[in-house]
Amino acid sequence: MDLIAGSPWLGHGSGGFDARYMDVQADWLAANPGSRYAVLADNVRHPLNEWLLLAVDYGVLGVCVAIGAVVLTVAYARRHPSASSGTGLNVIACAGVFSLFSYPLLYPFTWLLLMMAVVVVFGHALSHHARALYVMLLIVLPVCGVGLCRNLELALELREVQGKAMLGLSERMMPRYERLYQKLKGDARFLYNYAVEQYEAGRYRPALNTARECGSLVSCYDLCLLEGDIRSALKDYGGADSCYNRAHWMVPSRFVPLYERFNVAIERGDTVSAHCLAGEILAKPVKVRSLETDEIIDDVGKRALGRADIMQGE
Incomplete structure (x- = not known):
């Protein structure tokens, strides 16, 4: 609720929860050191509620748009009932309720089901534009296919580089990491791994810069520990102590x-x-x-x- 109050109308943008939540948790636990919640706190990456995540990232406007889309779908189904529209509404209702207690939208299968449900509900309207839809699919599907193949190629290369780095070849993998950085610098998971390998290779200054770059995308316990390790290696003991203390208040039980x-x-x-x-x-x-x-x-x-x-x- 503190995060939502910080930017209630438009939210903090995509990835806003990941980038800010753990800092807010650390601030609250540091201000309430005797809290019974301290022992329960963990490294939180999702609020276990898609609606709250939507409110944090996109604000009240984003929640209203989502609710408006659901209301529009239900209203259309009531005006144009069909043998299968009820099934489509049931799928949407299940996803909506499930979203109150977990993170179903992280799974592509949920999105596939929701798309099929929408197609079923709006089948009558879509049937009048079948030719345009076919043309659109013929354009969109190949583009998506190329994108997926490219992402798969990058994922496989990264997996290979990570595997070799874990065998003690961190320094030899640096040129390949640098090439991957140009394509994956917006991915917090890649930046964290890159910073770890730079640290293992003894490249402490670049590792610190990469860790800071990662910190602009995500706030988490492990990243605080990593930055503390890097600063300690640089003999910046004051900075290292500050990072470790931040990690402590993020998850006080550890x-x-x-x-x-x-x-x-x-x-x-x-x-x-x-x-x-x-x-x-x-x-x-x-x-x-x-x-x-x-x-x-x-x-x-x-x-x-x-x-x-x-x-x-x-």
Whole structure:
């Protein structure tokens, strides 16, 4: 609701929820540190409600257009009833109700069903323009086919490059990543992967620039951790601590951001902050026990105890 209130009429544009929600969640949880919702928070990429997503991205105007289209379809079906128009309306109703609790519009199959439902409902009107529709299909389908083939080619090349990079060939894959960047720089998932591989290849400055570019398209926990890692590698400990702290407030139940802040404090020689962070980690309740969490707790416990012994000796 805060996001909708920020731009109620026209929304934040396509991808607005992805680009802004996690920042709003982090701000709210940081302002309410004792909230019972802190342990439930996670890395949210969809509001689990297509109508809310529509309101965030396209505002009240977008919601009104969608509702208007549904009302127009129902009104036409009532004026021109047919044996199959009821089935078409049922499909639209099911998709509308399902959209209140999940993300059915992320699946191409849902769009296919909705298109078929609309064709069934408006079959009477469309029959008067059959020839024009056939001509349009003859033009549109080949264009769409070419686009799909091109996207498939890019996806296959990216998969191959990612596979080789994961085998330790990040540096050798950089020229191919640079070529793909020219075609996929508007894709947040590609930019995140590109920044990761630049970081793995030791190209920290370009990795930071790519991570920032990705941050203009999406706000998420993993991206904050990645930027923190890059800044830490650049010895920008203040910036790294800020990124890890942002990740912590995005998903307060996780241990990794606090652990990375603890490591940064030790690197900086800030024993006071390291001691405070160690206490916070060791006192933190475990939401889901895992090997990684146990290793973090054990490591922090040993290192904090060792530093306490040193300080006592001094």
